[in-house]
Amino acid sequence: MVVETQLAQFDSISLDCGATLAPVEIAYETYGELNRDKTNAILIEHAFTGDAHAAGVSNDTGKPGWWDNMIGPGKAFDTDKHFLICSNVLGGCRGTTGPASINPATGCPYAMSFPVITISDMVRLQKMLVDRHGITRLLSVAGGSMGGMQALEWAAAYPEMVASTIPIATTARHTAMQIAFNEVGRQSIMADPDWNQGAYYSGRPPARGLSVARMVGHITYMSDESMRHKFGRRLREKDAFGFDFSVDFEVENYLRYRGSQFVDRFDANSYLYITKAEDYFDLSRGYPTLAASLQRATSRFLVISFISDWLYPSYQSLEIVNALRSLNSDVAYCDLPSNYGHDAFLVEVGEQTEIVRGFLARTARDARNQ
């Protein structure tokens, strides 16, 4: 399945911070066929550093999508049955308007003049894209991590458009620990002299700061156990310590490699803006309780967490589930066994496939019977 990223343009979007972006572009991919009644559409939401290329082989890069093991013919999100849309988030750097985009007013990249965006801004832009496809109701909105936050936001903000929601390894509100890790990443970028108050687009990007931010991120995506299994104390291409500060351990090599690789595909300012959007995310803001905020939602829910995920621990999924149960909502929940930590939602395909498929089948059946 060779796929191509497409671009949709809109005149403007109003943001939570009060600003308006005009015009705004959104990069997206689609998989499968939209049926005649437009009842088989599913929106896939990517995580923090993801992009619109969720599945298939990119005609541009030749690379598989970030959730290719979950999306395709016969897979959990079955492209023989469903029409899938995945778009790059607002503030991103993979085709959708973000800080690296050209500000039409100045002819220069927005950089730090880009308005601070929120998860609900991202979702508002996605709704414009869904509307443009003539889709009035999504069979499901699904995503892991920050993708799960967007899915929850969809369910609460546009309940009439969402038949089911699949938030995976996520939270209804960012906690102090999650904000703390994001702040370390931001400070790392901003401490790099090459960051230059965000105005680096004509010069050198803050590669060192961004790669350290990514290294911290990768630690939080793994688990103590998965790191012990993957690296242990193994040395990198040596039999004895170097007694210097070059790479000794495998884990150091891995993090440096991941960090430097990230710099080539991600914009440091997008890192700042998107992490800020995550930190601002609190579905219950303005409501007395999380349950009160979820009262807006009418969809079915399938909530999935992973036992070794310490970045978005299971108790945060349980908060969502218990709020939904107190509202008599239709919610299924499982805490899947895995050693992979937060990364599990991208890795543990087998078990997720069975439950997602069954959940979607039931959702589709209920929709037909209504």
Add this chain to the structure above:
Amino acid sequence: MKAAVETRRGPLVREILGRRDYAIIGEIVEPKTKVLDLGCGDGELLEWLVDNKNIDARGVELNPTRVQRAIARGVSVYQGDIEESLEHYSDLAFDYVIASQTLQEMRRPLKVLRAMLRIGRRVIVAFPNFGHWRVRWAHLTSGRSPRTSLFPYEWYESPNIHFLTVEDFQELAAKENWTIERSYFLAGPRTITLRPNLLAEVAVFQVRK
């Protein structure tokens, strides 16, 4: 004695999914109701009720593998401990709350029953009758923890931690002012009415507050 029992035997109970208590529950539950099954396993009873009674189904199950199987068959099951999970449901959230072969495994069965009656208009419980004559006989003659076809486990392996009889349950219901609306007593393939505390292998009660 035997002849008397013979003539008072009720009709044959068919099986649903290999279980006669399921068949009784399947008959009790009214169509298009909202049902919570505690300890629902892989959700087969709930799926049957969805397919045959068009119910709105929910389940609670602790075993993660069974939860996954239940969700895979399209039943909305919550993975968690029954005793800790019930507080989150609102009052009278369900038409029926079912505990089939679950009560005797609870650490605090009375607390669970009270919670079930808080969140459900009606409660259906099914349990193996510890007062059955074979259990009594096995205990009397062996002098050990009774092992029968109903209670097949060694004491150290048994999931059953609270043993109850038909009369135990009836007495508790009277004490708590619960109304037993329906009672079914299974002996082999039939329901019986005579001396259920001695002759019933499995009891099914429909109870309300």
